[in-house]
Amino acid sequence: MSKSDQSEVNTLGFASTTMELQKNFKQVEEIMANFAKSYEHMDLDPFNLMKSSAEWYAALAKDPQKAINANISFMQKSMELYQQSLTNLLGGAVATEPVITEDKGDRRFKHEGWEEQPAFNAIKQSYLLVSKWLRDQVQGVEGLDEHTAEKVEFFTERYLDAMSPTNFAATNPAVIEKVIETKGANLVHGLKNMLEDLETGKGELRSRMTDTSAFKLGENVATTPGKVIFQNRLFQLIQYTPSTDKVLKRPLLVVPPWINKYYIMDLQPKNSLLKWLVDQGHTVFVVSWVNPDSSYADTEFADYLTDGILTAVDVVEQATGESEINIIGYCIGGSLLATTLAYMKEKGDERIKSATFFTTMLDFSNPGELGVFIDEEQICGLEKKMSESGYLDGTQMAGTFNLMRANDLIWSFYINNYLLGNDPRPFDLLYWNSDSTRMPAKMHTWYLRNLYLENNLCKPGGVTIDGVSIDISKVDIPICFVSAVEDHIAPWKSTYSGAKLFSGDVHFILGGSGHIAGIINPPAAGKYNYRVSDQLPEDPEAWAAGATVVDGSWWPEWDRWAKAQANDQVAARNPGDRGMPIIEDAPGSYVKRTLNDINPVVPAAATDVAIQAADAPPQAAANDVRPDDLTAIKGIGPKLAGILNNSGIVSYAQLVELGSDGIKQHLLDIDARHARYDTSSWPEQARALMA
Structure with a gap:
């Protein structure tokens, strides 16, 4: 920040703006209070962190030397930083050798103010020191099982992400610079963005990552013919x-x-x-x-x-x-x-x-970082939630993935949209990332338990x-x-x-x-x-x-x-060359169903019937036999249904009459490769469909 900018800060008439901001922030407080009151039943610890934290604290208490060493190191480095910062502030320059530096891939502190201005440099280094101190406390604690240790470390990192000085207007030089430039309008506009996102999320803050209105499926994304x-x-x-x-x-x-x-x-x-x-x-x-x-x-x-x-x-x-x-x-x-x-x-x-x-x-x-979300308690919590709706909401799945890269997928948008007051920019990848899907309850439970929790697939x-x-x-x-x-x-x-x-x-x-x-x-x-x-x-x-x-x-x-x-x-083969029905142009209608579309998909009757086998013309069914949709039977796909239709099997009643062994033999008479089909449940399914 230049001296002229600092002078401008001192002479700005912020009284009216401050009053307006206070009113707006009061409105935010009221919204959040109403939200908390309306959602008192909400599980505020879905990851069971209280239990994990208690186990970590108990294990740490058994090894006090670890905490003592971390505290001594932190105090020494803090004193060193205090002396350096005092020197820098008095001299107006930043020391060439900082006490601690961020990782090379950390993009949060890219604004020049974090290096060039002694006050912000001291804030940054203080945050980095506290972060290191807390990591030293939670890493390598003896007596913790591996899963609990991973969970404690993961959520400690998420806590540190949230507490970064870049996430607060008063300690982010880029935000202060924008306040001076816009006379505080960025905070007002950012507050409006926040209120809009709260309203869209029905009380839950869902920060927009991109301008979704800039994209339309089939027009500027998903356009391959x-x-x-x-x-x-x-x-x-x-x-x-x-x-x-x-x-x-x-x-x-x-x-x-x-x-x-x-x-x-x-x-x-x-x-x-x-x-x-x-x-x-x-x-x-x-x-x-x-x-x-x-x-x-x-x-x-x-x-x-x-x-x-x-x-x-x-x-x-x-x-x-x-x-x-x-x-x-x-x-x-x-x-x-x-x-x-x-x-x-x-x-x-x-x-x-x-x-x-x-x-x-x-x-x-x-399974990497996803493993911290998989244990018996958390799966039971998900099962309870899914039993109420029949599915896992797509925003919850998206939130899990975003949490794994919180600085890039959560806090960067918080800073851009709310503190800097910028509107989200169009970005096709983030548009896709925001276009979430739901998970069927029974499928998702089976998947989590059999693959992640019990590792049965291998x-x-x-x-x-x-x-x-x-x-x-x-x-x-x-x-x-x-x-x-x-x-x-x-x-x-x-x-x-x-x-x-x-x-x-x-x-x-x-x-x-x-x-x-x-x-x-x-x-x-x-x-x-x-x-x-x-x-x-x-x-x-x-x-x-x-x-x-x-x-x-x-x-x-x-x-x-x-x-x-x-x-x-x-x-070259074109769609429809072999008589396949052309239902609609790509990308189709299924992909266009968003989280706001909750009506069940009912395929058009003409597209949900058996497809004729490619190697034989259709045969006329007997006039006294009522045709049925054989694909409604689990295990009979469209091609097999077509083969059965061509051979004269067009109704549930015929399957019941043939019985399991009769159906098997009928298929084998057509092609020996049909031995792969399990026909044992087909007559029973057909009988149920006839009821």
């Missing part, structure tokens, strides 16, 4: 329009996570992974999951497998006429994919010939799907894993452990950056580098040391690997 060719209760399937005359014979199915929406892979043409894949000659299909509401409360993880991926595979085969398919799974979509591959292996279904996993954990023994037979024992180690098709070195959601060493579960060849690629930027890294950007190797020693550090390092994006590396599996080409 394509068509929705199938939909059921769980997903829409998009087939993208080819951009090359020839395409690879094997189609490519992409399975995104349902924790968020698929268009992270299709934000803008310049960074769209889906468009790039199309341009490389792949016939690309992508699953667009529904944003579920309370009517999906009983939807299971198994439903995402049978009515999700398996159904999508049926549709891709129908749309292309190809029985050999390549597939990609991203994050939890990859966890589902691995489960599906093991399921298909057990069933003798060999249609998927290669699989790729983006930032996917299969071994959850070391154990042979640890989980069972529709009576099928899941053993990933039996999957022997070519596998490619793509992970990111700075990923805090799926730590790369954990994904590496999962890659070693397969019995076939595994190609492991380790890209730069994190969970999103490490995957959405187009070649034209020229960013980061990646490591790659087909050799997977036990130690991931040994793998990293021995892997080849290549500059730039990993996308071309993956494309070379995929084409090495099979590079035969055919004429």
Whole structure:
């Protein structure tokens, strides 16, 4: 701050502005008081921190020397800082050697005032010293179990993030500078922003990260040309329009996570992974999951497998006429994919010939920072909350991820929107990040317990799907894993452990950056580098040391690997070429369902019926047999329903009459590969549907 600026502060007539600010802040106090009164029933300790803190304090009390050492060090450094700060203030200059400095990656103190002005430099160093003192108190405490220790350390860091001097107007030189520049208008406008966000969040402060009005799906995000060719209760399937005359014979199915929406892979043409894949000659299909509401409360993880991926595979085969398919799974979509591959292996279904996993954990023994949110008490709390609504609200999931990077995803917007009084800027990635999805209660509970809490997926037979024992180690098709070195959601060493579960060849690629930027890294950007190797020693550090390092994006590396599996080409395929119905243009309607849309999805009747088999014309059903939707029976997908229709089985009554063994034999008479279908429950389901 210059001397002229300081003089201006002294001469500013702040009386009227101060009175107005006091009125506004009084209004905020009243709002927060009403909020607290209205939500007295709210669980204010959802992470069970009181118990963890008590355990930490008890353990620390047994080792007083640790606290004594931390206090002595803190006092010595504080005295050193006091002497230095006094000298700097008297001399008007900052010492060249500070007592303590922030980490290189800490962007909170980038304003020059933190270095050039002695008072703010002293504030910053005081904060850093207190932070170090508190970390010394909570790290490495003997007598704490590992999970409690991790939880205490994690939330101590979040507390320190919140207490940063950058988050307070009186101790942030950038904010004071803005106050002088705007005569305090930034604080007034920031207060208005806060009140708007409180109103939008219905009493909960949900800071806007971006100007959401600047984006519209299908117009300036998610614009890759394509068509929705199938939909059921769980997903829409998009087939993208080819951009090359020839395409690879094997189609490519992409399975995104349902924790968020698929268009992270299709934000803008310049960074769209889906468009790039199309341009490389792949016939690309992508699953667009529904944003579920309370009517999906009983939807299971198994439903995402049978009515999700398996159904999508049926549709891709129908749309292309190809029985050999390549597939990609991203994050939890990859966890589902691995489960599906093991399921298909057990069933003798060999249609998927290669699989790729983006930032996917299969071994959850070391889940990273997400592990602090997973224990019996917290899951029970979530189950109780989900039992009331039938789902986990998307804002809670988003809040968890934001908390893991609080300075970047919470406090930076708090400073920008409220203290500096700026309006959020348009940013496509943050628009996607704010477009949250809900989780069906039953599915989410199963997922948290079986994968995170009990780590059952990596154990042979640890989980069972529709009576099928899941053993990933039996999957022997070519596998490619793509992970990111700075990923805090799926730590790369954990994904590496999962890659070693397969019995076939595994190609492991380790890209730069994190969970999103490490995957959405187009070649034209020229960013980061990646490591790659087909050799997977036990130690991931040994793998990293021995892997080849290549500059730039990993996308071309993956494309070379995929084409090495099979590079035969055919004429380009367009959506609808084989008689598939064109429901609507991409990106479809399911992806447009926001958290404010809570009406259940009811697929149009014309798109929720069985799809005719590609290899046979439809046969007329008997006039005295009433046609039914066979896909309503769990285990019968659209392709199989079409096969049954073509063979004359069109009603629930016929299935009941045939019985389980009769249906099995009927399918075997059509094709021996149909032995993979479990028909044991079909007659009973058909009888129930007839009631």
